Every structure is written in C-alpha cells, then in structure tokens.
Amino acid sequence: MVIKPGKYFESGAWAAAMGALVAGANFFAYYPIEPATDIAEEMVKLGPRNGMVIFEAEDEISALGAAIGASWAGAKAFTSTSGPGFSLMQEHISYAAMTETPVVLINGMREGPSTGQATKAAQQDVMQAKWGGHGDYEVIVYAPYNVQEMFDFTIKAFNQAERWRVPAMVMADKMTVLLMEEITIPREVEIVNRKRPKVPPEQFEPFRPEEDLVPPMPVFGEGYRVHVTGVTHNEKGLPVSDDPWVHHELVKRLCDKIRKNRDQIVEYELVGSNVPEVLIVAYGFPARAAKEAVNILLDRGIPAALFRPKTLWPFPDKELKSVASKARKVIVVEWNYGQMLNEVLKVVPEEKVSFVYRIGEIPIPPQDILREGGVYI
Structure with a gap:
C-alpha cells in the first residue's frame, strides 16, 4: 500500500490520484486543463515518489495516445482532462476500444459547448462518454458523488479496464474534483491485473478470445509478436480489409464482452x-x-x-x-x-x-x- 490506511481530509483530486496509485498505476499523461489540472498537480506531487512516470504532453490527443502506448508496454496507464480536452480524445477512445487497450480516463466535467465557462461545474459529457467516438464499442463509466468515491471508483475503473480490456472512465464534475471531505483508506483493496498469455510466443494469437470473450494481453518486448492496429483485424492481429464478416464478428465480440457481462459491472x-x-x-x-x-x-x-x-x-x-x-x-x-x-x-x-x-x-x-x-x- 502506497499510503497508510486510515482517515484523511482531502480533495477529490487527491483521492483520484491516490486511488490510481493504490490501483497500481505507473504511467500518467496529461495536458493542463481546468478543473482536471488539480488531479495532475496531485499526481506530480505523489507519483514520482511512488515510481510513476509523469508525462506532460503537447495536447490532450497526445496525452491519451501516450497512455495507450504505455499500456501496451505493460503499464497501468491513465490520463485526466475536462470538456474540450475530452472531445479531442474521442478518436483515441475509439482506437483503444478497437485495439482492446486497458486505459483509464478521469474527467472533471465542466460547462459547454466549446470552451463554455471553463471554471464552472456541469455534467455535460455523459452522452459523449458513450457515443463520442465513431463505431460500435462499449466503455465502462463511473460517476462519483463524493471524495470517497473518487478514490473507490478510480480503483474500480482500473480494475474494469484491466479485466475487460476496454477504456474505463471516472466522470466526475468539477465540484466533486475540488470538494474537500473525509476519506477512508482501507487496509485491503481488491486489485485486478490483465490476463497474460499462457502459451509460448510461437503459439500465441494476440486477439483470440477466451471463454469470457477477452483475449490475454502480451507486453511489448517480451518476445510476443503483436500487430496493434485500429484497422479491422483477425485473431492474429493482421489487417483484414476485404471480408466484412471478419469486421462483423470482431466488433460484435468487442461489444458483447461488456453487454453479456453487464450484471458483473453495473452498480x-x-x-x-x-x-x-x-x-x-x-x-x-x-x-x-x-x-x-x-x-x-x-x-x-x-x-x-x-x-x-x-x-x-x-x-x-x-x-x-x-x-x-x-x-x-x-x-x-x-x-x-x-x-x-x-x-x-x-x-x-x-x-x-x-x-x-x-x-x-x-x-x-x-x-x-x-x-x-x-x-x-
């Protein structure tokens, strides 16, 4: 445990940062944007002393792209953003869904459309969280209403991303990010890690699902040959652009691994x-x-x-x-x-x-x- 169990009086931003560390996150990429900058500030203070790599990107697109790459390198990776930054991340959310990349996004929702009132709270990204990217895919999204849940749901988001190999999100509003309340850090926390290949590299097909519709995930650099692409691909990861049934079966599985297991996820x-x-x-x-x-x-x-x-x-x-x-x-x-x-x-x-x-x-x-x-x- 990266922090002593007990009661603390802290902000939602601190709770999210601490939840990420407890969940085992070791890569955080961000671009400053209010009110999510408070989360980034907490990560910059807490992350390096706990072995986390912090990357300030040139924009939100790069931040999520870096987190996706870090995930394939074996990291538990995440980013934080708000409003317009969340809009910029939509193509990469769709890409993460298609490539089955475990990644977490924490959104401090603010007013919109466009820039809106940049320092004011709202709940205006709820539909975008589900429907923002193109194509059929599923995500897992939590909505905390106090500081305790900022901690708890950040851990849950990492666990669900790792379990189902999907983008998972914590959709907080600005007030919950900045709120100061008592929070309890428990002695024991359930942590889930992604499935790893059980066969040698020469027998491994990176997108062949198991019974739960989720394929094991290799780590770059460990000998497994993996082609990661947003193009429709077969179970070997090779692009297939001339057979619509391959696309049909792939996207159906990407959706069904959440839809058929929704009773394990819904809270x-x-x-x-x-x-x-x-x-x-x-x-x-x-x-x-x-x-x-x-x-x-x-x-x-x-x-x-x-x-x-x-x-x-x-x-x-x-x-x-x-x-x-x-x-x-x-x-x-x-x-x-x-x-x-x-x-x-x-x-x-x-x-x-x-x-x-x-x-x-x-x-x-x-x-x-x-x-x-x-x-x-």
Whole structure:
C-alpha cells in the first residue's frame, strides 16, 4: 500500500490520484486543463515518489495516445482532462476500444459547448462518454458523488479496464474534483491485473478470445509478436480489409464482452423506501441535494427514494425499471439539458417523469427539486 490506511481530509483530486496509485498505476499523461489540472498537480506531487512516470504532453490527443502506448508496454496507464480536452480524445477512445487497450480516463466535467465557462461545474459529457467516438464499442463509466468515491471508483475503473480490456472512465464534475471531505483508506483493496498469455510466443494469437470473450494481453518486448492496429483485424492481429464478416464478428465480440457481462459491472445505490411513491434519479454532485430531498419527503411520511447510478455506462436500466414501476412520480435531476434523462425515458413511462435541471453551475436545492418536480409538501 502506497499510503497508510486510515482517515484523511482531502480533495477529490487527491483521492483520484491516490486511488490510481493504490490501483497500481505507473504511467500518467496529461495536458493542463481546468478543473482536471488539480488531479495532475496531485499526481506530480505523489507519483514520482511512488515510481510513476509523469508525462506532460503537447495536447490532450497526445496525452491519451501516450497512455495507450504505455499500456501496451505493460503499464497501468491513465490520463485526466475536462470538456474540450475530452472531445479531442474521442478518436483515441475509439482506437483503444478497437485495439482492446486497458486505459483509464478521469474527467472533471465542466460547462459547454466549446470552451463554455471553463471554471464552472456541469455534467455535460455523459452522452459523449458513450457515443463520442465513431463505431460500435462499449466503455465502462463511473460517476462519483463524493471524495470517497473518487478514490473507490478510480480503483474500480482500473480494475474494469484491466479485466475487460476496454477504456474505463471516472466522470466526475468539477465540484466533486475540488470538494474537500473525509476519506477512508482501507487496509485491503481488491486489485485486478490483465490476463497474460499462457502459451509460448510461437503459439500465441494476440486477439483470440477466451471463454469470457477477452483475449490475454502480451507486453511489448517480451518476445510476443503483436500487430496493434485500429484497422479491422483477425485473431492474429493482421489487417483484414476485404471480408466484412471478419469486421462483423470482431466488433460484435468487442461489444458483447461488456453487454453479456453487464450484471458483473453495473452498480447503483437505492436510498430510502424500497417501495417509493416518489423516486428521484440523480448522479454525481446533484445527487447530494437529491438525497436531502428524499429525506425531506421521508420525514413527512411520504415513501420516497433516491436511485443513484454509480455506473453511467453500462446504465442500470433493468434495475431502474424495477424500482420505478412502483412509483407514481419519477424526478430526474441533472446538471445539463437532459442526457441521462434519455436513458430513464427508455424504461419509465414519460407521463410519470419530471425533469429538474440547470445548465451549468447553478445550485439545485432540495426544495427546488421537489417543487419543480411537481411534489408539493
């Protein structure tokens, strides 16, 4: 363990940096951008003393590209960014998905479109995290709502990236990155490392999947011959541009290794009544106010609950559908103009749903959630 177990009073940025170190990360590439620069500053302070390589790139494209290369060299690699930087990384996210490269991205979401208000919080990259790159692929995305989860979810992101060989993300908003709170560093933490080849180099096919649809991953320099390309490739890694069925089977497997195992990945929290009349759905920093709104209703004898997705992708749609079927009203709360809302409406009848939102860093008090959601007390 790189830090003594116990209680600390630190920021979300510190918690993410410490989570990366505890997870075994040893390569961090970044380009300065607020509010993710706070994470980079913590890594620069904590990383080198724990054997981590720090690389300040010329832009966000290069930062993620360097992390992808480091991963193939055997490192647990990651980057951090915000808003426009996340946009620039989309092609490399798609490339990492196609090449099955374990890599982690931590995003301190801010206002947009474009530059927006660079120092203000928002939740405007939620859909981009899933759909930002071209082509069919799957990612794993966590949404922390306190400092503890910045630590916990960063470790989970590394574990999931290593387990399934996909890009994994921690989509925090600016407030959660900068927030100062108590955090507990546990004595024991589960750490997952990627599967390695079990056969000698002359027998190895680098993209031949095992039963879980995930192929073992070699390390450059250890004798295994690997061709890593974003071009459609066969199980030997060789480009195939003239057979559409090779592409069909490859992309289907890339998606199915997550879709068929979504029950092992999806996480959510239900706070309050198990049979709510009023269900509030929120994630990230706004979920804190949503939780207080639930407490207000419970204090007045109204069965209420907060459904908080911990994974935004895969989205806990089946679980939400089950809980929401019991409610007469579902209130969706977001710091955007409706991104997770679209996922809720896929499983909850529209007539039951109210949407409470702010487009940017405007607080949403619990009372406003209830009033604008149509609950009068």
